[in-house]
Amino acid sequence: MINTSTSMQAANARRWLRSVVAIFLKDWRSELRTRYAFSALGMFVVTTIAIILFSLGSEGAPPDALSGMLWVVIFFAAMSGLARTFVTEEERGTAATLQLLSPGSAVYFGKLLFNLALVTLLNVVTVSLYALFISGFVIQTGSIFAVTIILGSIGFAAAATIIAAIIARASTKGTLYPVLSFPILLPLLLTVINATRLAADGAFFQEAAGEFQLLISYIVVVITASVTVFDYVWKD
Amino acid sequence: MGLRIFLGLWLSAVIIFGFSLPMVAQPQHWYDLPIIPGLAEKARIIFFHVPTAWLSVLAFLSSLFYAVRYLRKKEPIDDIKSASSAGIGFLFCFLATVTGAIWAKFSWGTYWNWDPRQTSIFVLLLIYGAYFALRSAVEVEEKRASLSAVYAIIGGVTMPFFMFIMPRILASLHPEPLLNAQGKVHMNTMMLIVFLASLAGFTALYYWMWSLHVRAERIHYQRSQIHGGASRD
Numbered sequence: 104m105i106n107t108s109t110s111m112q113a114a115n116a117r118r119w120l121r122s123v124v125a126i127f128l129k130d131w132r133s134e135l136r137t138r139y140a141f142s143a144l145g146m147f148v149v150t151t152i153a154i155i156l157f158s159l160g161s162e163g164a165p166p167d168a169l170s171g172m173l174w175v176v177i178f179f180a181a182m183s184g185l186a187r188t189f190v191t192e193e194e195r196g197t198a199a200t201l202q203l204l205s206p207g208s209a210v211y212f213g214k215l216l217f218n219l220a221l222v223t224l225l226n227v228v229t230v231s232l233y234a235l236f237i238s239g240f241v242i243q244t245g246s247i248f249a250v251t252i253i254l255g256s257i258g259f260a261a262a263a264t265i266i267a268a269i270i271a272r273a274s275t276k277g278t279l280y281p282v283l284s285f286p287i288l289l290p291l292l293l294t295v296i297n298a299t300r301l302a303a304d305g306a307f308f309q310e311a312a313g314e315f316q317l318l319i320s321y322i323v324v325v326i327t328a329s330v331t332v333f334d335y336v337w338k339d
Numbered sequence: 340m341g342l343r344i345f346l347g348l349w350l351s352a353v354i355i356f357g358f359s360l361p362m363v364a365q366p367q368h369w370y371d372l373p374i375i376p377g378l379a380e381k382a383r384i385i386f387f388h389v390p391t392a393w394l395s396v397l398a399f400l401s402s403l404f405y406a407v408r409y410l411r412k413k414e415p416i417d418d419i420k421s422a423s424s425a426g427i428g429f430l431f432c433f434l435a436t437v438t439g440a441i442w443a444k445f446s447w448g449t450y451w452n453w454d455p456r457q458t459s460i461f462v463l464l465l466i467y468g469a470y471f472a473l474r475s476a477v478e479v480e481e482k483r484a485s486l487s488a489v490y491a492i493i494g495g496v497t498m499p500f501f502m503f504i505m506p507r508i509l510a511s512l513h514p515e516p517l518l519n520a521q522g523k524v525h526m527n528t529m530m531l532i533v534f535l536a537s538l539a540g541f542t543a544l545y546y547w548m549w550s551l552h553v554r555a556e557r558i559h560y561q562r563s564q565i566h567g568g569a570s571r572d
Contacts, residue, residue, distance in 0.1 A: 265493055269486050273476040282472050286465040287493055290500035297504075321500060328496045332489045335410050 122205040126213025130188065131220065140221055144184040148229050151176045152236055163239040170299035173233050173240070174292055177259070180225055182281040185263040188214045189271035198271075199339075207334040211264065215326070218267070219260040226256050243305030251298040251311070254318040258291045261322055265329040268336045291321055346543055353537040357386035360529065372530045378514060384442045386533055390541035392435040395463060398428025398545060403495045406488035415560060416553075418484035421491070422474065423552040427545060429467040436460050447512060455505030456513040462501060466494040 134140055155172060164172070192198040201210060230252065233240055242248045266284045273279055298314040362372045362380060375382045405421035408414075439457065440450040451457060473490055477483035526534065 262493075262497075265489075269473070269490055270476075272482055272486055273473060274478060275476045279472060279476055283469045283490065286462050286469055287497050289462055289465075290497055290504055293504050317500065317503060321497070324496050324500075325493070328493055332410070332492055335485045336489050 119206065119209050122209035123212045123216065126201075126205065126210060127216040127220075130214070130217040133191075134217075134221075140184040140187050141224075143187075144180050144221065144225050145228065147180040147183045148176060148225070148232060151179065152229075152232055156236060159237075166239060166241065166303045167300055169237060169240045170303045171296050173229070173299060174255075174296050176233065177226060177229055177255075178288065178292060179281070180229065181222060181259055181263060182284060184221060184225070185218050185260075186267045186270060186280040188218055188264065189267045193271050202338060207337050208330055210337060211268075211330060211333045214268070215260055215264045218264050219257060222256045222260045222263070226252050240303070242302050244302045244308065244311075246308050247298060247306065247311045248302035250315060251295050251302065251318075254315060254322065255291065255295040255298075258295075258318055258322050258325070259288070261325040261329065262287045262291065265325070265333065265336070268333065272336065287325075291318070294318055294321070343547070346540065346547060349536070350540045350544065353386065353533060353540050356533050357383055357537065360533070366527050366529070370529060371527075372533075373527045375514075378446070381442060381446055384438060386537045388435060388438040388442065389534070390538050391431045391438065392460065393538065394541055394545045395428050395432035395435050395460070397542070398424045398431060398549075399463065399467075399491075399495070401549075402428060403491050406491040409484055409488050410492075413481075415480070415484070416557065418480075418488070419556045419560060420549075420553055421484075421488065423549055423556060425467060425470055425491070426552065427548050429464075429471070431545070432460065432464050432467055436464060454512055455501075458505060459498075459501045463498070466498070470494070 155176070189198075192201060205213075234242075263284060266280065266287060270279050270283060294314050294317045298311050298318075301311045301314070360370050360372050362374050362382070364374050366373050372382075402421045402424040405417045405424065409417035409421060436457075439460065443452070443454070443457070444450045447454075470487055470490055474483055474487050477486055
């Protein structure tokens with residue numbers, strides 16, 4: 104008796120996991136076909152870094168300002184691409200089918216994985232371009248910076264996914280996204296900017312431990328809250 | 340009606356006492372207020388600024404409470420209550436920000452310096468603003484109610500992070516005369532009485548404005564149900 108119920112639970116969990124992966128792969132493949140988000144994000148990063156270079160001219164900026172500006176580039180680039188995940192479902196009229204076929208939490212995690220992949224890619228590209236072209240930006244403690252980028256990407260994706268789900272249902276989708284995201288992302292932004300500053304100043308890894316704790320708890324809180332309320336946004 | 344007049348008299352008394360009681364170094368009479376070092380006459384702002392800040396948080400929590408209740412029960416009245424509370428909270432939040440900035444000009448020499456308190460009230464203002472931007476962007480009533488409720492909840496769970504983040508970035512210069520780190524109260528009895536009277540008066544004012552707003556919105560809602568959503572003027 105107990106055996107069958109646990110095996111049923113395991114089967115359910117497997118099915119749930121399969122839906123998550125399937126939704127992620129579906130989004131990934133359709134992204135590879137159109138390359139909408141890739142090109143939007145890529146062009147945005149190139150444009151913003153070019154503007155920063157133009158505005159700096161031959162002057163250098165202090166490292167503190169540069170580590171803050173890196174996250175300005177990432178924030179606005181992410182805002183231009185991440186909203187698509189749910190908006191495309193509405194535009195293609197596939198939202199209803201997806202609602203029927205898979206549980207809400209599977210949709211949420213599938214979309215979260217896709218956004219995470221996008222943000223990670225975005226961050227890798229942005230950081231490489233930024234380090235390549237902006238000479239004043241030197242990271243002295245690589246380990247702090249690496250952990251900051253990883254945790255920052257997860258946090259960005261977590262907050263961006265639930266806001267994207269909300270605005271997909273609103274009528275003015277494009278302009279509303281940064282407006283709604285900014286207050287939610289601000290705790291994350293302030294923390295990653297602080298951590299990046301520590302990395303640029305060459306602090307010891309332990310000194311950034313408080314920042315990492317904050318980032319991890321932010322991720323846990325936002326994902327938990329999102330899963331709890333996701334059905335109210337997603338289901339009609 | 341009677342309560343309204345009483346509230347008007349009560350708040351008038353708070354304003355009169357708040358501005359006219361003398362501030363002296365050694366309070367001897369019952370009506371003397373103490374001079375708080377570094378603040379002097381500027382300390383009078385506590386009677387008006389702190390209650391508005393307190394209400395902007397209270398209104399947000401109340402809005403959050405009704406948002407959660409709406410999601411659970413799907414009663415339109417809970418959405419009306421939640422949105423009305425947010426509207427009044429936005430007003431008080433704006434007042435707290437402005438009075439704080441004016442006070443900062445005279446105490447710190449600048450209207451705005453991203454003090455942790457200023458940053459957190461600014462973020463609360465942003466969340467309120469985004470909440471109303473979202474509400475105006477959704478036409479279907481049920482959808483608008485549940486989306487804005489979800490947004491209020493997501494905003495509500497991320498707000499507390501500022502309490503941990505802000506002290507890491509900048510030490511606050513904001514005075515804490517009521518409850519400081521040592522748990523010591525700098526106010527004397529008279530000052531505490533005026534302050535608590537103001538807090539109670541402002542809270543009652545909030546409740547009165549809120550129930551008026553809820554009643555008006557409920558009538559609008561019922562009329563739109565009867566007339567098929569055509570007239571809402």
